[in-house]
Amino acid sequence: MSVHTQAQTYQNYIGGEWRPSASNQVEASINPANRHEVVGYVQKSSAEDLNQAVEAARSAQTAWRKLSGPARGEYLYRLADVLERHLDDIAATMTREMGKTLPEAKGETARGVAILRYYAGEGMRKIGDVIPSTDSEGLMFTSRVPLGVVGVITPWNFPVAIPIWKIAPAIVYGNTVVFKPAQETAVTAAKLMECVDEAGLPPGVVNMVTGAGSVIGQGIVDHPGIAAVTFTGSDQVGKQVGLGALARGAKYQLEMGGKNPVIVAADADLDLAVEATVSGGLRSTGQKCTATSRVIVQSAVYDVFKQKLLERVAALKVGDGLAPDTWMGPCASERQMQTVLGYIQKGLEEGAVLLCGGKRVTAPGLEHGFYVEPTVFENVTPDMTIAREEIFGPVLALIKVDTLQEALQVANDSRFGLSASIFTRDIGNMLAFIRDMDAGMVRINAESAGVELQAPFGGMKQSSSHSREQGQAAIEFFTAIKTVFVKG
Ligand SMILES: NC(=O)c1ccc[n+]([C@@H]2O[C@H](COP(=O)([O-])OP(=O)(O)OC[C@H]3O[C@@H](n4cnc5c(N)ncnc54)[C@H](O)[C@@H]3O)[C@@H](O)[C@H]2O)c1
């Protein structure tokens, strides 16, 4: 039985108007806490809808580009204020649509507001440098110019923060946008577009088309009217996006997976390390690209750390993210839950020892949701699948090592390099970790997750296309440099 009497249908947002898809097809976005609850219906769009969105973005480009940076920034301030007014509704929608707890959803939406204000201010900052010319009568300088229409492709795990940390810099630097959210969180995305509309952004500056990744996502990658593509999502799809964009000479930026380690050194504050491992690994049900998944512990403190960790994990309350006492919600979709359960099974088959969890939760009241118990494995070796592949679920793998050197070697034994933490009181250990850990974010005595909007964010190795998002680093992707020489 489906509960969808109240469910609204959300349309594409193109050229400042709400439009149904050309095919008139919609699909249900369901609540992962209760598969029978429909959060809303969203458009299953086609190439025709994408073409309309690109056309709207192209038409809006010249006027938008010609506005001053501060004037564009003013629109972002307005959008921030509107989003702030709708924070509670958008956060509740996010929880119902992808499962993270309401406090986390509120925190993420507030972060979206802060990102908008940060980039609004960016409209006032410098967009070039004066460079001494060898010609004493010449003036040489650089100016940052927009790229044109930017395609924004996003995942479901941060359905407000990630779209905003791409769209805000894109538009403040003078680009216009075609946004394709993950279909799993398209209602939340539509609510974000309602804010764009209410804030009065000129029609066509931000457009949204929902639909399948293979149709709309791939369509953005292949579209000749789109100058650049910024993508966040899985490693597998990201590589396809990069290849497609490269093939037609479009600029691209990929932020992909992680297999983030935490090292617990023999001299660590173990209570702090346990708290950070639980928070970094299991909040948002482990569905953060920065989530801790490998816990590398020195043998001298292994048993004590393990005991404390298991006690803490046993106390976590799993449930509907809207319930005030819930600490961890469901996986975001049935597909994600099956993927996580598949990895747990693989861990068992390959000889890892299950210390707790490992099963779907079907307790009364939760049986219609996609819940997985918080899970901890030990006797994990670096060659096991659960130590190598991104699980994107509430699963921690304990790996015992003797020395810090061995810990670093195991931590670096991954094709990913997004985030990494160490818990230690020793300055030598800290410096060795900062120097030798191959990750875009290295964190000392702090959990692996948690990104600050004013700092560059991105990974090394196969976690990214080696660019950085957020903070002032965003200007590198969303603009091109024009070098100007003037002589009177
Ligand atoms: N590094 C980061 O900043 C970061 C942040 C969040 C999530 N992630 C990663 O995202 C993944 C989880 O998100 P997901 O399951 O939504 O990822 P996904 O790769 O399945 O989908 C991401 C987006 O790409 C679209 N897409 C699918 N096929 C496409 C194609 N052929 N061409 C273009 N677009 C296509 C999807 O519809 C979605 O909008 C995890 O791997 C996680 O690590 C990375």
Ligand SMILES: O=CCCC(=O)C(=O)O
């Ligand atoms: O999922 C990727 C983004 C991670 C993030 O924003 C965080 O850790 O806070």
